Amino acid sequence: MEDKTLNRYWETVVDIIHDGVMMVDPDGVIVSANRAFTEMTGYERDELLGCNCSILKCSSCERIYDSTNQHWCLLFRDSTVSMRRCNLTKKDGSLVHAMKNASVLRDERGVTIGAVETWADITELMEKESQIEAFRHDLEAEDTFYGMIGTSTVMRRTFDLLANVAAADAPAFISGESGTGKELAAKAIHLHSSRNNRPYIQVNCAALNESVLESELFGHVKGAFTGAYQNRQGRFEAAQGGDIFLDEIGELPQSIQVKLLRVLEEKTIERVGDNRPIPVDVRIITATNRNLKELVEKGVFRSDLYYRINVLPIELPPLRKRPEDIPLLAESFFRHLQLKSNKPILGISPAAMRALVRYPWPGNVRELKSAFAYAFVTCTDGPIEPSHLPPDLTQAAAPHPAPLPADDQKKQELLQALAQARGNKSMAARILGVSRVTVWNRLHRYGLLRG
Numbered sequence: 001m002e003d004k005t006l007n008r009y010w011e012t013v014v015d016i017i018h019d020g021v022m023m024v025d026p027d028g029v030i031v032s033a034n035r036a037f038t039e040m041t042g043y044e045r046d047e048l049l050g051c052n053c054s055i056l057k058c059s060s061c062e063r064i065y066d067s068t069n070q071h072w073c074l075l076f077r078d079s080t081v082s083m084r085r086c087n088l089t090k091k092d093g094s095l096v097h098a099m100k101n102a103s104v105l106r107d108e109r110g111v112t113i114g115a116v117e118t119w120a121d122i123t124e125l126m127e128k129e130s131q132i133e134a135f136r137h138d139l140e141a142e143d144t145f146y147g148m149i150g151t152s153t154v155m156r157r158t159f160d161l162l163a164n165v166a167a168a169d170a171p172a173f174i175s176g177e178s179g180t181g182k183e184l185a186a187k188a189i190h191l192h193s194s195r196n197n198r199p200y201i202q203v204n205c206a207a208l209n210e211s212v213l214e215s216e217l218f219g220h221v222k223g224a225f226t227g228a229y230q231n232r233q234g235r236f237e238a239a240q241g242g243d244i245f246l247d248e249i250g251e252l253p254q255s256i257q258v259k260l261l262r263v264l265e266e267k268t269i270e271r272v273g274d275n276r277p278i279p280v281d282v283r284i285i286t287a288t289n290r291n292l293k294e295l296v297e298k299g300v301f302r303s304d305l306y307y308r309i310n311v312l313p314i315e316l317p318p319l320r321k322r323p324e325d326i327p328l329l330a331e332s333f334f335r336h337l338q339l340k341s342n343k344p345i346l347g348i349s350p351a352a353m354r355a356l357v358r359y360p361w362p363g364n365v366r367e368l369k370s371a372f373a374y375a376f377v378t379c380t381d382g383p384i385e386p387s388h389l390p391p392d393l394t395q396a397a398a399p400h401p402a403p404l405p406a407d408d409q410k411k412q413e414l415l416q417a418l419a420q421a422r423g424n425k426s427m428a429a430r431i432l433g434v435s436r437v438t439v440w441n442r443l444h445r446y447g448l449l450r451g
Contacts, residue, residue, distance in 0.1 A: 014032075014034045015034050015035045016035075017034060017036060018036055019036055019118050019119060019120045019121075020033075020034065020036045020037030020039075020040045020041070020098075020118065020119035020120075020121070021033070021034040021036070021037055021116065021117070021118050021119075022034075022037050022048075022053070022116070022117050022119070023105075023114055023115070023116045023117075024053050024114055024115050024117070025113070025114045026112050026113065026114055027052075028052050028053045028054065029050060029051070029052055029053075030048045030049055030050070030051055030052070030053055031049065031114065032049070033045055033048045033049065037119065040088070040090075040096055040098070040119060040121050041056065041088060041090050041091060041096070042090040042091035042092055043090075043091045047091075056088050056089060057087075057088070057089040058086050058087070058088055058100070059086045059087040059088075060081070060084050060085075060086035060100060061086075080101075080102065080103045080104070081100060081101060081102040081103075081117075082101055083099060083100075083101060084099070084100045084101075085097070085098070085099055085100075085122070086098055086099075086100050088119070095123075096121055096123055097121070097122050097123045097125070098119045098120060098121055098122060098123075099119070099120040099122050100117060100118070100119055100120075101117070101118045102115055102116065102117040102118070103115065103116055124342075145158075145159040145162060145163075145188055146184070146187065146188035146191050146192065147184050147187070147188070148162075148181055148184050148185065148188060149325065149328050149329050149332055150322060150325040150328065150329075151324065151325060151328060151415075151448070152322040152324045152325050154317045154321065154322050155317070155322055155325060158185075158314070158316065158317065161314055162185060162188050162189055162192065162314065163192055165189055165312045165314060166188070166189045166190075166191075166192035166193040167192075167193065167194075168312060169193065169194070169195075169283055170283075170311045170312050171264065171283065171284045171285070171286070171308065171309050171310075171311045171312065172186075172189055172283075172284075172285045172286070172311070172312045172313075172314060173285075173286050173287070173309050173310045173311070173312065173313045173314065174186060174285065174286070174287040174288075174314045174315075174316065175287070175288060175289070175292075175313065175314070175315050175316070176287075176289060176315055176316030176317070176318070177289055177316075177318050177364055178289045178363070178364065178366070179319075179363045179364030179365055179366030179367055180316040180317070180318060180319070180364045180365060181316060181364075181365050182247065182287040182289075182316060183202070183245070183247065183287075185287075185314060185316060186202070186243075186245040186247075186285045186287060187200065187245075189243070189285055190242070190243040190245075190285070193243070193283075195241065195242045195243055195283060198239075198240075198241040198242030198243075199238060199239045199240065199241065199242035199243075200239070200242055200243050200244075200245070201235045201238050201239040201242070201243070201244045201245070202244075202245045202247065203216065203217065203235050203244065203245070203246055203247065204247045204248055205246055205247065205248045205249055205250075205251045205252045206247075206248035206251035207248075210253040210255065210256065211225070213252075213253070213256060214255075214256055214259070214272055215228075215232065215234065215272050216234060216235055217234050217235050217236060217256065217259075217260075217269075218234040218236060218259065218269045218270060218271055218272060219231070219232050219233045219234030219236075219237055219269075219271040219272065220232050220234075220271050220272035220273050220274075221271050221272070221273040221274045223273065224271070224272045224273025224274070225272070225273070228272075228273065231271070232271075234269065234271065236263065236269045236280050236282055237269070237278065237280065239280075239282045240280060240281060240282065241281055241282075242282065242283075243282065243283045243284075243285055244282050244283075244284055244285070245285045245286075245287070246260075246284065246285070246286045246287070247286075247287050247288075248287070248288060248289075249286040249287065249288050249292075249309065250288040250289075250290035250292055250295055250301060252301075254300075254302065257301070257302045257305050258302070260284075260305060261302065261304060261305045261308060263280065263282075263284070264284065264305075264308045264309070265308070267279060267280060267281065268280065284309065286309045292306055292310075293306075318361070318364055319361040319364045319365055319367075319368065320360045320361050323357055323412075324411070324412070324415050326356050326357050326361075326368070327353060327356075327357070327415050327416045327418075327419035327420070328415075328419045329365060329368055330348055330353065330356055330368065330372070330419065331348070331419040331420065333368065333369050333372040334347070334348055334372060334384070337372055337373065337376045338376075341376055343376060343379075343380070343381070344381045345376065345379055345380075345381065345382070345383070345384060346381070346382055346383045347383045347384070347420065348383060348384045348420070349383040349384060349385050349386075350416070351385060351386050352375075352383070352384050352385050352386050352388070352389060353416050353420075355386045355389060355393065355394055356368070356371075356389075356393075357412065357416075359393050370390075371389055371390050371393055372384075374388075374389065374390045375388040375389055410442065411442070411446045413432060414428070414432070414439070414442050414443070414446070414448075415448075417429075417431040417432050425439050425440065425443075
């Protein structure tokens with residue numbers, strides 16, 4: 001293949017590369033740029049060719065001056081640049097975050113004839129990293145407890161109780177309506193305890209039938225039943241030294257209730273088909289959305305087991321009893337979904353936030369989370385409006401809604417503004433149209449300042 005033909009094909013190849021490619025002569029004058037580079041910078045090819053590469057204002061470029069006057073740019077002295085993050089300035093003045101690779105070009109005699117640089121646009125990646133960092137900050141904020149979110153008095157008390165329960169190492173019993181976050185509470189107890197570097201095993205007692213559940217919990221030996229081809233470790237053995245969370249404990253069959261009682265009393269288990277006791281050091285955490293006292297009265301649940309698991313009771317409040325936490329939860333779910341979907345949704349409109357706060361949330365936090373999953377399907381851009389929320393939510397009226405007193409209304413507006421501003425008090429003041437001093441005064445008046 002002739003050199004001219006090869007060069008023509010090579011130009012075509014470079015032009016279809018996704019990353020930007022630019023070539024400069026020894027003086028830094030741009031002599032070639034592919035299509036991806038022009039799209040990245042906003043310049044036409046004719047506007048770049050013949051210009052010095054300094055037009056791009058690359059943040060990684062370093063000019064040097066030495067006594068020999070041979071090197072004007074660090075690249076020409078060091079020969080290569082590998083995987084360096086930098087910023088380019090586009091024609092319109094905006095910045096492009098890029099990953100840069102570069103190499104000096106030399107002829108067959110070793111004389112420098114220029115340099116080639118490749119640029120990968122990582123602007124979206126940098127924005128994603130920023131969002132991830134903001135989300136990580138949310139998870140570590142003072143208004144959260146291992147993923148549980150709330151600043152209301154009832155949730156602060158719940159967080160304190162969970163911390164105390166975690167330190168006690170006795171059986172914990174979590175009750176609450178469906179969707180209140182019992183799984184999160186159980187995991188928080190584990191993570192806050194001295195067992196946090198040991199296993200955490202979760203079992204849904206309602207998901208398996210009696211025979212399978214017994215084997216899952218306690219394991220079995222080879223030949224214990226049809227299909228038991230080898231010995232199998234159960235969940236209690238797997239949780240050795242750590243915590244086991246038995247969700248939906250109210251669904252536990254009575255035959256297994258007896259075995260669980262023995263675990264609590266003797267700290268041993270027996271595999272199905274075996275009578276040899278196996279010591280286990282496991283803290284048991286249980287949860288249910290049913291009324292266990294009623295099940296005890298009906299003879300469905302053993303009273304001795306009930307008192308054994310109910311040593312450290314924790315009741316999670318329904319969402320309707322902590323409406324001041326709704327804006328915080330809403331903003332958290334919004335940012336999480338925005339991070340996953342990458343849709344250009346700008347936030348939650350005040351009207352949508354008012355609809356969220358007014359709704360009674362029979363499905364609690366789980367229903368609120370589902371509402372945002374719905375909104376991210378129906379909303380394509382702009383802020384989330386009431387029309388983007390599930391129909392049941394916008395059509396349902398809170399039972400006997402009473403107008404809030406003026407002071408309570410201001411408190412709700414302050415909480416919403418702080419949630420929207422991610423805790424930034426100056427931004428919250430701008431949202432409310434008041435001074436920063438006014439925000440501080442209201443925080444003090446409503447007891448929202450943390451000591």
